[in-house]
Amino acid sequence: MSGNLWTETEARRAGLQRSMEREGLDGVLITQNVGLYYFTGSMQTGYLFVPVEGEAVFYVKRSLARARAESSARIEELGPFRGFGARLAEDYPDVFGKKSPAIGADLDVLPAQTFLRLKEAVPNADWKDASALLRRLRSVKSPYETERIRRAAQAAASALEDGLSRLREGMTELELMAAIENSLRLQGHIGIMRMRGYNQEIMTGMVAAGEAAAEPTYFDGPAGGRGLTAAAPQSSSLRPIRRDEPILLDIGCCIDGYVIDQTRTAVIGRLPDELMRAYETAEAIMRETESALRPGAIPERLYARSLEMAKEAGLSEHFMGFGADQVRFLGHGIGLEIDEWPVLARGFADPLEEGTVLAIEPKFTFPGFGVVGIENTYRIAGDGFETLTLSPEKLYVVVG
DSSP states (O other): OHHHHHHHHHHHHHHHHHHHHHHHOOOOEOOOOOHHHHSSSSEEEEEEESSSSSEEEEEEEOOOHHHHHHHHSSSEOOOOGGGGHHHHHOOOOHHHHHSSOEEOOOOSSSHHHHHHHHHHHHHTTTTEEEEHHHHHHBBBOOHHHHHHHHHHHHHHHHHHHHHHHTTTTTHHHHHHHHHHHHHHHHHTOSOOOOOOOOOOOOSSSEEHHHHHTTTSOOOOOOSOOOSSSSOOOSSSSSBBTTTSOOOEEEEEEEETTTEEEEEEEEEEEEOHHHHHHHHHHHHHHHHHHTTTOTTTHHHHHHHHHHHHHHHTTTTTGTTTGGGGGGOOSEEEEOOOSSSEEEETTOOOOOOTTTTTTEEOEEEEETTTTTEOOBBBBEEEEETEEEEEEOOSOEEEEEOO
């Protein structure tokens, strides 16, 4: 492990302990791979226990050797799970010697079966949902984290230009997506982007044209795409790209675990007038959001203003999806996962903090015609923001 990551993860565990003290927790058990990496620097299989005071221990099932090389936390072999509760009691007598210690866990991602086994292994624990605490901690990015997002932004910008240089009428969505993805991989994209939401998956991106981009799907976003099959009903299809229709280029990149999320719209020829007006409205919503984007801004108010602007433009039923398939947000936090907190949506009333990284994505969906919009990733900084996305913000017009 690099010295920077070692220091980072130690500081994160210390921050978690301060939050646990405020919340009245005696300990927190981290079970999910992304959480394990965030707090230890290793994604090996196991459980990290962090007491409110004292040293954390990463109980590893596999690979013990690799965890010892990667983790900043102390490593112990997990051993048989049936003995895990006794092991915790032995290692942390001040915690588990209590009648009913308050133990938090990442219950939003913890499988029910595993939770039931934990309750059986540690029967005296008063289990608490620490999900919100953990997600709030991760919402503010350090300079170390932001630098990795910047590197992902550089790769995404380069890959987009490479893909667009190959764009031709008649090529399929998949061919264009493959060109972009090939460029991303050669620049260090790890090949996946992680999501926290249950049953949510995401491809490296979505390149989709015309009505195929507007097809609704299960993906919790404003546009999902037709996809190749009902077994993967999102992203690019084998549909040929045609003239005078919107091409949505919603791509991401994951460098060293951290993601960038961006969208640009392209067209071979000319966009229809109604879609051009919607694209210009997306730009106007982005500019209005930027004008209020600073530490202290309230996420749900930014979302409410975007709804007002879509309504003023007569485009409410097309905003962030169409009809019953509309999503109820304007943007979302990103980092190790694509769906981090905060969300620019109703119910998110905590002020934005310096260091928060957000992807903001005003888009308009027109069934039978396509999707237009933009998406940038921002870091809340000082008295405003820093745009991390590097691709020029414009409608990409290919003459041909």
